[in-house]
Amino acid sequence: MRKALLIVAIAATVSGCAGPGTDDADVRAVAEPDKLQQTLYYGGDIITMEGVQQEYVEAVVQREGKIVFVGSREEALATYKGKADEVDLQGKTMLPGFIDPHGHFMSAVQMVNQVNVAAPPVGTSTDIRAIIEKLKGYQQEKSIPAGEWIVGWGYDQDLLEEGRHITKLDLDPHFPDHKVMLIHVSMHGAVLNSRALEWAEIDSSTETPPGGIINRLPGGSEPAGLLMETAYIPVFENLPQPSEEEMLELMKPAQMMYAAEGYTHAYEGFTHLENLDFLMKAAEEGAIFIDISALPAFTETQEWMDNPRYVFGEYHDGLKLQGIKFTQDGSPQGKTAHVATPYLTGGPGGEEDWTGETTQPKEDFIQQVKAALDAGLQVQIHANGDATIDQAIEAVERAGITAADDRRTLVIHSQFQRPDQLDKYVELGKSQTYFTNHCYFWGYVHIKNIVIEKAEFISPVKAAKDKGLVYSNHTDFNVTPLDPFFVIWTAMARESRSGEVIGPDQRVDAYTALQGLTTGPAWQLFEEDRKGKIKEGLLADFVILSENPLETGVDGIRDIEVLETVKQGTTIYKAQ
Ligand SMILES: [Zn+2]
Structure with a gap:
């Protein structure tokens, strides 16, 4: 780097x-x-x-x-x-x-206190032993006392020599007294050791929640360590946070991570109320010097929707509440994206005919999208699999929105979409922020897991542009590194880390790739008259x-x- x-x-x-x-x-x-x-x-x-x-x-x-x-x-x-x-x-x-079209600014704030356990080129860990060494080194360097947390980021079982998930049995002998958590690279799950599972009150009697995954040790119901989706969300939400004062101090280094990569705008792409209040406080204190747009989470609407404290669509001291964020499925590499055709290699827990699951039942999701659109909010929906994208389309359609309404409903990732879904986006005035970095980081995984025509049509920038759709291209930081040139390169080359080109006919020229970081996201933010171009005014x-x-x-x-x-x-x- x-x-x-x-x-x-x-x-x-x-x-x-x-x-x-x-x-x-x-x-x-x-x-x-x-x-x-x-x-x-x-x-x-x-x-x-x-x-x-x-x-x-x-x-x-x-x-x-x-x-x-x-x-x-x-x-x-x-x-x-x-x-x-x-x-x-x-x-x-x-x-x-x-402009960062989708990422998680608060990750930058948090990462200062976490260990990088990612594989190259993001980190250096290639096997389980290396990850354990990293965690141990960090514990010693920071003198983290027994009973406290050691949290790693960037964990990806697919890139480990062992080719399997780490379990608590790997971690426990080395960390009998610390709570250890390895956050999955998708950010949709984590591996916990026994101390951490105890803290989370997850044991053999814990039932797997709908839309969630609790991996079990062979031959029984004892949790193995991996929690995904709805089984993971409460764990993540309840993690102890640094004090407000500590976090305010981290605002500058966090924004400098963006500035050093040429970004003048960051997204906080799934903003829990606690973080939203913190960002508003940081703005008030003059601690924001790039633009930050926040997407309050669909899980907490009862607290922020129709609350006069939370005003959308305008900047206050560098912070703008942009719209609502729905997360309606998981990640394709975690096989938790909801797809119309079953994964070729079964589910993450060995399930057969696995198509992933949505976060919420379809009707609940559709009703909530309608309520948000009726409330005048911009809706941004995390949808990776084509079956979830169908739901994102149906939700806008049933809310009675068309392109003429200019609501710019965004589908975040929109990775495994079908050509017919692009036409629907045009009709409904939807837009998408793609994730071509996936071609590099997980392209070879998708080719194994997903039928080839779909795997190769991942983040189809060329096809979207040909339809006249405005697109952007993100890092989903900290899922992939905050490096704009990597994003531009993956849009142009679509090369997997194993060398094959994923969907050669979706490769684009440098200018189109640059639009994904400038004019595209500016339009998606409703800020095409404010940023994204070098133009008078x-x-x-x-x-x-x-x-x-x-x-x-x-x-x-x-x-x-x-x-x-x-x-x-x-x-x-x-x-x-
Ligand atoms: Zn994200």
């Missing part, structure tokens, strides 16, 4: 969405109109993302956080020479700041890159580095 680069901590001086240095500048604006905070950028490849194909301009000027000029260098100099700070890009490439959110992604070719994409990230005219990250 390119994290060896130093971070310039300019971010601390930026306060919220009102724009950098606004108060001071307002005073000066009256006295000396020419001394406004203005910057003129020129001398590089400035890609506007305005057109259906690439368009370059010679110069851009920002004033007080907004773009005020886009055009020729000559014209820019004629108006702004001596009045604006000049930045010579020296042949580097400038783009609109990247939009926010001065920029990223400056070491090379032009439209020219490196697919093999050079992953070597591109973020040199600088600018949020509303102020540099929040600079590589040195």
Whole structure:
């Protein structure tokens, strides 16, 4: 990873969405109109993302956080020479700041206190012993006392040499006194040791909840360690959290993780009320310096829906409540995505004719989507399998919404969709945020588990674009690394970590891949007039890159580095 680069901590001086240095500048604006905070950028490849194909301009000027000029260098100099700070890009490439179309910002806050147990290239663990070593090392380094938690992230049984799930029997001898939890890479489950299972009050008498999975040890009902979906959610929700003060301190490093990758907008893609209240507090305290959009969870609607404290669709100090998040199935690699054709290799617990399950019964889900749409909320639905996508379509259809209503209902992931479902998206004005990183991380798993035509049609960016659908492309951070060039590369190459290309005819060019991180997500946020392009009147959110992604070719994409990230005219990250 390119994290060896130093971070310039300019971010601390930026306060919220009102724009950098606004108060001071307002005073000066009256006295000396020419001394406004203005910057003129020129001398590089400035890609506007305005057109259906690439368009370059010679110069851009920002004033007080907004773009005020886009055009020729000559014209820019004629108006702004001596009045604006000049930045010579020296042949580097400038783009609109990247927008994370779906991810979990609070993961960044939490990850500071967790162990990376992922396999390469995200981590270094390739077998069970390596994971145990990692956990032990972390426990010693942090002097975590007996009785406390040790939590690992990025656990993926498919990438272990043993090719099986870790059980409590693997963990218990090494951690008799600590509570250990390995969060599955899908974020939809975890493996717990005996101490942690005791804490969660899960034992041989615990019945598996509907829509959940509790793996059992062979020959009995004793839990083995793995909990998935509804069996896992209460465990995750009840984990002890750091104090508010500790979390406020983590806000800056968490946002810097995004800024260092060129992102000026992050999603908190399943926001529990506790986290929502925390983010609102952080915003109030001026601790947010990129834009963050939050999606309150469908599990807690009774507490936030129709509550005047929670106002949707507008920014307050960098935070916007975007809409409601439904999670209606699991992950395809965990075989908990609900598919119309059974998994070729059975279920996660060895079930036959396994098609996965939905999180909620279909009718409950459809009623809740209707209620949310009736309440005027943007609806975002996590749906991976084609059978769940059918439900997401039916829900919008039965709510009486069509494209003319412009509700921009989003299907998050929308991975294993069928061509006929794309037509429905067009008809209903739906949009989707894809996950082409899956091609790399789990493409080879899907090819084993899912009928080939469906496996190869995963995240069909090309087909969606051909239908005129607006799409975006995400990392689902921290499910995959927060690296925009990896996302662009997987959209272009669709190469699995085992080398095969997953659905070669869905590969796209670099410009289309870039739309998935700029104009696509801006539209999905209802912010196409605010961000996603370099255009007069939009926010001065920029990223400056070491090379032009439209020219490196697919093999050079992953070597591109973020040199600088600018949020509303102020540099929040600079590589040195
Ligand atoms: Zn997610």
